[in-house]
Amino acid sequence: MLKQWLKKQSVDSKFETLRFSVAIIIALLVAFGLILLVSKEPFEALRHLFLGPISKFRKIGNVVETAIPLTFLGLSVSVMFSANQFNMGSSGALFMGGTVAAIVGLTLPLPTGIHPFVALMFAGVVGGLITSIPAIIKLKWNASELVSSLMLNFVALNLGLYLIMNHFRDPDAGTLASFKFPETALLPTLIKGTRIHFGIFIVILMVVLIWLFLAKTKWGYALRMTGMNMNFAKYSGISTAAVILYSQFIGGFLAGMGGAVEVLGMYDRFRWQMMPTYAFDGVIVAVLGKRNPIFVPVAAILLAYIRVGADTMSVNSDVSYEMISIIQGFIIIMIAANAFLKHYRQKMVVKEATSHD
Amino acid sequence: MINLLTPEFLFTVIRVTTPILLAAMAAVICNKAGVVNIALEGIMLTSALTGVLVSGFTQNIWLGALGGIVGGVFIAFLLAYFALYLKTDIILGGIALNLLTVGGTVFVMFAITGDKGATNSVRSLQFPSINIPFIQDIPIIGQMLSGHNLLTYLAILMVFLVYFLLYKTTFGLRLRAVGENPDAASSVGIDVNRVQLYALLLSGVIASFGGMYMSMAYLKVFTTNMVAGRGYIALAAAAMGQANPVGTSIASLLFGFMESLGYQLQSRGIPSQFINMVPYISTIIGLVLYAQYRQRQIAKKKNQKIQEEVKA
Numbered sequence: 001m002l003k004q005w006l007k008k009q010s011v012d013s014k015f016e017t018l019r020f021s022v023a024i025i026i027a028l029l030v031a032f033g034l035i036l037l038v039s040k041e042p043f044e045a046l047r048h049l050f051l052g053p054i055s056k057f058r059k060i061g062n063v064v065e066t067a068i069p070l071t072f073l074g075l076s077v078s079v080m081f082s083a084n085q086f087n088m089g090s091s092g093a094l095f096m097g098g099t100v101a102a103i104v105g106l107t108l109p110l111p112t113g114i115h116p117f118v119a120l121m122f123a124g125v126v127g128g129l130i131t132s133i134p135a136i137i138k139l140k141w142n143a144s145e146l147v148s149s150l151m152l153n154f155v156a157l158n159l160g161l162y163l164i165m166n167h168f169r170d171p172d173a174g175t176l177a178s179f180k181f182p183e184t185a186l187l188p189t190l191i192k193g194t195r196i197h198f199g200i201f202i203v204i205l206m207v208v209l210i211w212l213f214l215a216k217t218k219w220g221y222a223l224r225m226t227g228m229n230m231n232f233a234k235y236s237g238i239s240t241a242a243v244i245l246y247s248q249f250i251g252g253f254l255a256g257m258g259g260a261v262e263v264l265g266m267y268d269r270f271r272w273q274m275m276p277t278y279a280f281d282g283v284i285v286a287v288l289g290k291r292n293p294i295f296v297p298v299a300a301i302l303l304a305y306i307r308v309g310a311d312t313m314s315v316n317s318d319v320s321y322e323m324i325s326i327i328q329g330f331i332i333i334m335i336a337a338n339a340f341l342k343h344y345r346q347k348m349v350v351k352e353a354t355s356h357d
Numbered sequence: 358m359i360n361l362l363t364p365e366f367l368f369t370v371i372r373v374t375t376p377i378l379l380a381a382m383a384a385v386i387c388n389k390a391g392v393v394n395i396a397l398e399g400i401m402l403t404s405a406l407t408g409v410l411v412s413g414f415t416q417n418i419w420l421g422a423l424g425g426i427v428g429g430v431f432i433a434f435l436l437a438y439f440a441l442y443l444k445t446d447i448i449l450g451g452i453a454l455n456l457l458t459v460g461g462t463v464f465v466m467f468a469i470t471g472d473k474g475a476t477n478s479v480r481s482l483q484f485p486s487i488n489i490p491f492i493q494d495i496p497i498i499g500q501m502l503s504g505h506n507l508l509t510y511l512a513i514l515m516v517f518l519v520y521f522l523l524y525k526t527t528f529g530l531r532l533r534a535v536g537e538n539p540d541a542a543s544s545v546g547i548d549v550n551r552v553q554l555y556a557l558l559l560s561g562v563i564a565s566f567g568g569m570y571m572s573m574a575y576l577k578v579f580t581t582n583m584v585a586g587r588g589y590i591a592l593a594a595a596a597m598g599q600a601n602p603v604g605t606s607i608a609s610l611l612f613g614f615m616e617s618l619g620y621q622l623q624s625r626g627i628p629s630q631f632i633n634m635v636p637y638i639s640t641i642i643g644l645v646l647y648a649q650y651r652q653r654q655i656a657k658k659k660n661q662k663i664q665e666e667v668k669a
Binding site: 088141143144147152158159165284332333336338 | 444454463586593640
């Protein structure tokens, strides 16, 4: 029995790897086709897309910098979706997290070290509250968390912009931005020549903590059970309402903290004038990382690589940066396609079964 | 005080409701067929762009309309293909397509016009406004109901068309059967996948008019992410209207009313960010109030049943 189960596992995981690779390759082929279609110098554009991120030391730094918020968002969506809740509030939580961190940075006089810590905690709690709202609405009145969380994103965005632009805006900044953060609030840069900052340690810590939480604690177990089969979880005595609440809070906490880390690590002022373009990338990172905290950073780095490549391409050629949304959309929809390559999977299973018996 | 009962204000309400109403009718058809079409947002955005581009290059409004429909239906078809035949989770598929179209429309716009903000360089056409004879001469009612865009009247007509389709045709009967119980429908020989495919494609056509209304009537250009959540608001309207065309229209009108109210507040020194929040907050409140109401109805019914049983 066990042996057969193991055999099946190995086919499944082999098949999964194949499916993910084919999905990514097809998405890149679509991108390739589009570039051929719109660009006057398509091969130049492709070179920048694929080799741009490793062309300079600074660019490699950019990949790591971009991967930090993507990992936070990916962890956030992973935790929330693991409880089988389609809560899209991560982006609103990220934006408000950044806002709250900026406000704490500007208003509280705290010493180095403690200052960013306090900012991160405040940002996390506010982020958690934002993603808890759709969960509460769902639990209390059974209204779709998907729609309410998407609506809340617009509210969070405008609230954040209002707070910064009407109360903390520096009229001498030249652009729409807040006053300069004091030195004490900033997360220090670690590697000269890049902007890789202290946030990388925080994100690694979070990956480990979330992995421990999901895999090794009874709350994590309850969360996964609720996500897999809500009724079964209920009948085995798990309080699914509590699970939904804390899972959505933790998800928002991570996104809010991610926003804070980004604002205090990458900038000296609050500079977001709209939702950052990567704010919705939590979904693709979580899907690519199979909601597993250990795989999430890998998916985030892959995505950051594509993002930096697209950025290099848009600066150096006539193809625009938004190309990546097309790549991303195709990757998500194909990876989520359960019947994609189904016939091939059957062949693999048959082959495996006949070769051993 | 804000005077809400002026004909101008009610004219604005109808104008603002149009795209939500069209998308909500698209949502009604999908909900009745038992499929959730989160991609309405992306369908609207795509049709808004392709309508502008095709009408600009052909200088023919009807070809432009066709271009818009083809663009929107293409997204609906992608959703249907992946969700029904490749078994992608339909919600995840919808989210993916919305992400794809937000950037994808900018990608196409930049490739064709060299601009990332708006299609100002394309001399696109608009759908005409129509004055209704006789009604336009009635004092207040004429000011409210006449002079709207062609697509606004189409939206009103669409409510009746969708109602007729769902409740008076064989296809509508099949569609509702599939939505109520796909297994039962399949056991009497209805091809569930095909009916849901048609429902999604049809919703693509209807939502496309909503998208084109944004860029070829409400505004005269396509701008980045111009649908701004109206596809999601339409989903909320359909949920509140229990996917009934009439109830959904009332819910759409309510959201249009709230959005117009926001515009009224703009001139009163309230920060623009709060004005921008109005449609979204009212959608959340609407969803909650409706859900509360429904819970009470269900509780009432249960009580009645228990009482009847006790009596018996």
